[in-house]
Structure formats: structure tokens, C-alpha cells
Amino acid sequence: MSQDNLTRLSRRSLLAGGTAFFASAALAGPQQTLRPVARGGASSESAAVPANARPVARQGAVDLIAAAGLAGQVGFVISDVATGEVLEVVDGSLARPPASVTKALTAVYAMEILGGDYQFQTQVLGTGPIVDGVLDGDLVLAGGGDPNLVTDELAQLVTQLADAGLKQVNGRFLVWGNALPGEKEIEPGQLDQLGYNPSLGGLNLNFNRVFFEWAQSGADYTVSMDARSETLRPVVKMARMQIVDRKLPVYAYAEGAGTDDWTVAKGALGKSGSRWLPVRFPALYAGDVFRTLAQDAGITLPVAALVNDLPAGTQLARFESVPLTQMARDMLLYSTNLTAEVIGMMATAKQAGVPQDMRSSAATMAQWLTERTGMVLQLSDHSGLSDQNRVSGLDMVKLLNAAQVQAELRPLLKTIAMVDENRRAIKDFPARVRAKTGTLNFVSTLAGYLDTDTGRSLSFAIFAYDPAAREESLSSQDEQPRGASGFNSKAKKLQQDLLQRWAMLGRITG
Incomplete structure (x- = not known):
């Protein structure tokens, strides 16, 4: 579910249908190839397939799809990177939801527009002088959009203030999060408690999630809400939890006056546990945590208040993010939705000269990709969390084969291990797969890309989608709808089967 499977507390943990084909005689023995001789007759893929798409071997491809037992629509495209030749295709022209493969598109866009050296900046400003440890004016925590800012880094800003001798503020403590237009959640309509569907804006912290922890104590529970990161666990006051006696829903959210008010069903808790919950007021969340950290450092601040326009002031502290190249690599590895949305929106702000809301920005990014590559796609976000996004396999490999895309995207993609029937890595497999999952x-x-040990490079896209089951799951009120896990397991098994087949055939023809 584009879920950030995050369990540890380090930065990495926080980052945390119908079938159409060209048929030919089955391949056998050493003559196996991705370029068999065609039988007569027309293909059912239709004129949407490029003229240079060659007939394909029936062995494995269509039969593997049939054997996978996946309901709905299943299709793929495999092409030669050097020539762009489509070697094998099943329903390649049908546009489907790309899920988190969308993040690969966003990485290409952001790297091209912002540049790999781009860094986000978070500042603390003072609107007056500091005299004898007292700021005679307002203190402003000003976000620059950094999607990966965590509590430990916020604490570095506090340390800079303490080192400058600040002890007290006579004015207000303001937080500014309007470097980007805010969204209360990336994809409306999903369950309240999904931590991978947080708010976003110009001031983000801990991927805009709060850590909820509980433990049974007699007939009652002790609960806590904190903003933990690798070394710190400051208590959060603007997010509150109440345990109630009900069966469903397990979690329910209500928006307070700058507060996130949660309730949870008592019967669902068990003896103890924890999970990340989204926050819907990210700038106030960051301000709440900053104020606690400041108090621990001996700096007294009033309660944080939002400000729409950034006040003029002197920079008192600054934190710069890692360069975009590293941020994009982590985003593709851990599939962090917030990172994708922010870097996409920041790229659009630079390209268009003005920040755009998330959906407008996604449409702008889609138009840019179309103009640069000729691919046709529909985007509602930059992360793939929306199932309204659409791209075809043929268009996806068209993008992957572009020279500039290869140079920027290939080094960022994670390695996909080839495994046997027991899910064990295959030792010395004669190809390397670098790709984005969704x-x-x-x-x-x-x-992504499949590079054989003979030096041949292939690009591919594999899409599986059951629209009827997907639609039913959205109304189930279940985080893991019945059948979803099985569908995913079958799809991943099919991906392995296809990639291993292509790797062996690609070596022979390479």
C-alpha cells in the first residue's frame, strides 16, 4: 500500500485482464531467444504497439501470467535499452495505476528541475536583537519544505540558539509552513490512522507522524504520544489520544483547534503496542516539539502560533538537508510518500515560478514528462498513493530508455534480488535488476532495468491491477482487506518468474 515499513528509530526507519501477445513457436534448447520467428496472423495487441515490436516467445510469458492466478488486469513490456526495440509485450498499451512506480517519475522530474545538489533549508529567525539572553522580538521557526527533517535535527537548531546565548523571548514564537501549499492528507478517503498518508506543507517533521504507544496497566492503559527519533523522545501535546469502549472503527480522528484528537477502540489494543499516526497540523506539530526541546535546553518559549507570511528577521540558526540525490535515492528505497510529494511540488514551484497545490503540481509534472519524452500519462499526485494515476507499460519503458533518464534514475534505483521458490537469494545470478516497486x-x-552479465541492458514494466477488488477494498474499513495480501504475493512471484526468464533469454541474445 505504498506503506513505509518502518520499525526502527533511525533516519532510515523514519524514511520508513485481458491478455494480448505476439505468439510464436515455443522456445527450446540453446535456440531460446527473445527474437523468435513469427507465425502468420495478426496480433491482438492492436496498432497501439510500436512498429518495431517483434513477435515474442509464448513459452513462459503468457503461460506464466495464466499460472499466477491473478484476477483483473496483468500486463508487461520488455525492451532493449540501446535500441528502444520492444521485445515482448502483453497488454502494454493499457494504462494502469503505477502505484509507487510514480516515485521514479517524480525523481526524474525533481532531479532535472532542482538538480542533484539541491538542499532544503530550515531556519530560525529573530525579528529583534538578543540582549543579555533575551530576544526583544518574535522567534520564527521557518520551514523550507524539508520532507526528511527529524527531531534530532530540530534539536540541532535549538543547540545553535543556546550556543548564541538565547534564554528567553519577549515576543511571540511563530511557525511558518507556507513555503509549499498545505494538504491535510495526500489521498483523501483512506483510513484515518494510516501513517503513510500524512499531511504535507512547508514545515514537516518526522514525516508528519506522531508515535503512539500503549501498555495495559490493570484494567486500564497508559498511553503516550511522542516525536521520537534516533536519540530523543519529546512528548507531543498537540496530538492527543483517548481510549473508548467500542468495536469499530478501531481509530477515529477529529480535528480540534490546532490539535489532532484521536480515539481508539479499547478492545483492539491487546496488552501493549505502538504505531505511527499521521499529524494534520504539521507546522504546529514541529512548533510543539521545538518548544519542548528548547525548554530542555533552558530556553523559555511561548506556545507556537501559525503565521501566514514569513516575517523579516535575522537568521539565528539554520539546518540544511542532505542533497537531493541522496534524498531521492532514500525515497525510492523506502518509498516515502511525503518525500515524493514535497520534491515534486518544490520542482514545480521552481519550474512554474510559483508554488502549486499538490494535484495541480502533479498535472504540471505530467505535462513536463509528456513534452520531454512523448509519454502520455495522468497524475493526481507525485507518490502513487492515488489509484487515479495512470500510465501504460509502453510509455513507462519509453521513459526508462531516454538517455538522460538513464543517467539520472538508474543509479538511484534499488537492487531487486532474484530469489528461488523458497524466497532465498539466488547466488551468482547472471543479471542485475534495479527497479522501483509499487x-x-x-x-x-x-x-526498471535488467542488466545481464553479457552486457545487455533491458528495460521493463510489469503492472498487475484488479479494479473490482480494489474498489471493494476501499469501503472495507480494513487496513488489510481480504485477498490483498494474496494478490500481492502472487504478483511478486510473477515478477520474479518474468525477470528470471528475461535474464536468461537476454544473455543468449546479448
């Missing part, structure tokens, strides 16, 4: 309930995708 997962929603009843959507499973994979796209």
Missing part, C-alpha cells in the same frame, strides 16, 4: 491493495507494479 504496492496498493490489489495493485502491484515493478519497473
Whole structure:
């Protein structure tokens, strides 16, 4: 579900249908190739397939799809990177939800527009002088959009203030998060408690999530809400939890006056546990945590208040993020939705000269990709969390084959291990796969590059989508709808089967 499977507390943990084909005789023995001789007759893929798409071997491809037992729509495209030749295709022209493969598109866009050296900046400003440890004016925590800012880094800003001798503020403590237009959640309509569907804006912290922890104590529970990171666990006051006696829903959210008010069903808790919950007021969340950290450092601040326009002031402290190249690599590895949305929106702000809301920005990014590559796609976000995004396999490999895209994207993609029937890594497998995965309930995708040890490079896109089951799952009120796990497992098994087949055939023809 584009879920950030995050369990540790380090930065890495916080980052945390119908079938159409060209048929030919089955391949056998050493003559196996991705370029068999065609039988007569027309293909059912239709004129949408490029003229240079050659007939394909029936062995494995269509039969593997049939054997996978996946309901809905399943398709793929495999092409030669050097020539752009489409070597094998099943329903390649049908546009489907790419899920988190969308993040690969966003990485290309952001790297091109912002540059790999781009860094986000978070500042603390003072609107007056500091005299004898007292700021005679307002203190402003000003976000620059950094999607990966965590509590430990916020504490570095506090340390800079303490080192400058600040002890007290006579004015207000203001937080500014309007470097980017805010969104209360990336994809409306999903369950309240999904931590991978947080708010976003110009001031973000801990991927805009709060850590909820509980433990049974007699007939009652002790609960806590904190902003933990690798070394710190400051208590959060603007997010509150109440345990109630009910069966469903397990979690319910209500928006307070700058507060996130949660309730949870008592019967669902068990003896103890924890999870990340989204926050819907990210700038106030960051301000709440900053104030606690400041108090621990001996700096007294009033309660944080939002400000729409950034006040003029003197920079008292600054934190710069890692360069975009590293941020994009982590985003593709851990599939962090907030990172994708922010870097996409920041790139649009630079390209268009003015920040755009998330959906407008996604449409602008889609138009840019179309103009640069000729691919046709529909985007509602930059992360793939929306199932309204659409791209075809043929268009996806068209993007992957572009020379500039290869140079920027290939080094950022994670290695996909080839495994045997027991899910053990295959030792000395004669090819390397670098790709982006994508997962929603009843959507499973994979796209990237397959490089054989003979030096041949292939690009591919594999899309599986069951629209009927997907639609039903959205109204189930279940974080793991029935059948979703099975669909995902079958889809990933099919991806392995296809990639291993292509790797062996690609070596022979390479």
C-alpha cells in the first residue's frame, strides 16, 4: 500500500485482464531467444504497439501470467535499452495505476528541475536583537519544505540558539509552513490512522507522524504520544489520544483547534503496542516539539502560533538537508510518500515560478514528462498513493530508455534480488535488476532495468491491477482487506518468474 515499513528509530526507519501477445513457436534448447520467428496472423495487441515490436516467445510469458492466478488486469513490456526495440509485450498499451512506480517519475522530474545538489533549508529567525539572553522580538521557526527533517535535527537548531546565548523571548514564537501549499492528507478517503498518508506543507517533521504507544496497566492503559527519533523522545501535546469502549472503527480522528484528537477502540489494543499516526497540523506539530526541546535546553518559549507570511528577521540558526540525490535515492528505497510529494511540488514551484497545490503540481509534472519524452500519462499526485494515476507499460519503458533518464534514475534505483521458490537469494545470478516497486491493495507494479552479465541492458514494466477488488477494498474499513495480501504475493512471484526468464533469454541474445 505504498506503506513505509518502518520499525526502527533511525533516519532510515523514519524514511520508513485481458491478455494480448505476439505468439510464436515455443522456445527450446540453446535456440531460446527473445527474437523468435513469427507465425502468420495478426496480433491482438492492436496498432497501439510500436512498429518495431517483434513477435515474442509464448513459452513462459503468457503461460506464466495464466499460472499466477491473478484476477483483473496483468500486463508487461520488455525492451532493449540501446535500441528502444520492444521485445515482448502483453497488454502494454493499457494504462494502469503505477502505484509507487510514480516515485521514479517524480525523481526524474525533481532531479532535472532542482538538480542533484539541491538542499532544503530550515531556519530560525529573530525579528529583534538578543540582549543579555533575551530576544526583544518574535522567534520564527521557518520551514523550507524539508520532507526528511527529524527531531534530532530540530534539536540541532535549538543547540545553535543556546550556543548564541538565547534564554528567553519577549515576543511571540511563530511557525511558518507556507513555503509549499498545505494538504491535510495526500489521498483523501483512506483510513484515518494510516501513517503513510500524512499531511504535507512547508514545515514537516518526522514525516508528519506522531508515535503512539500503549501498555495495559490493570484494567486500564497508559498511553503516550511522542516525536521520537534516533536519540530523543519529546512528548507531543498537540496530538492527543483517548481510549473508548467500542468495536469499530478501531481509530477515529477529529480535528480540534490546532490539535489532532484521536480515539481508539479499547478492545483492539491487546496488552501493549505502538504505531505511527499521521499529524494534520504539521507546522504546529514541529512548533510543539521545538518548544519542548528548547525548554530542555533552558530556553523559555511561548506556545507556537501559525503565521501566514514569513516575517523579516535575522537568521539565528539554520539546518540544511542532505542533497537531493541522496534524498531521492532514500525515497525510492523506502518509498516515502511525503518525500515524493514535497520534491515534486518544490520542482514545480521552481519550474512554474510559483508554488502549486499538490494535484495541480502533479498535472504540471505530467505535462513536463509528456513534452520531454512523448509519454502520455495522468497524475493526481507525485507518490502513487492515488489509484487515479495512470500510465501504460509502453510509455513507462519509453521513459526508462531516454538517455538522460538513464543517467539520472538508474543509479538511484534499488537492487531487486532474484530469489528461488523458497524466497532465498539466488547466488551468482547472471543479471542485475534495479527497479522501483509499487504496492496498493490489489495493485502491484515493478519497473526498471535488467542488466545481464553479457552486457545487455533491458528495460521493463510489469503492472498487475484488479479494479473490482480494489474498489471493494476501499469501503472495507480494513487496513488489510481480504485477498490483498494474496494478490500481492502472487504478483511478486510473477515478477520474479518474468525477470528470471528475461535474464536468461537476454544473455543468449546479448
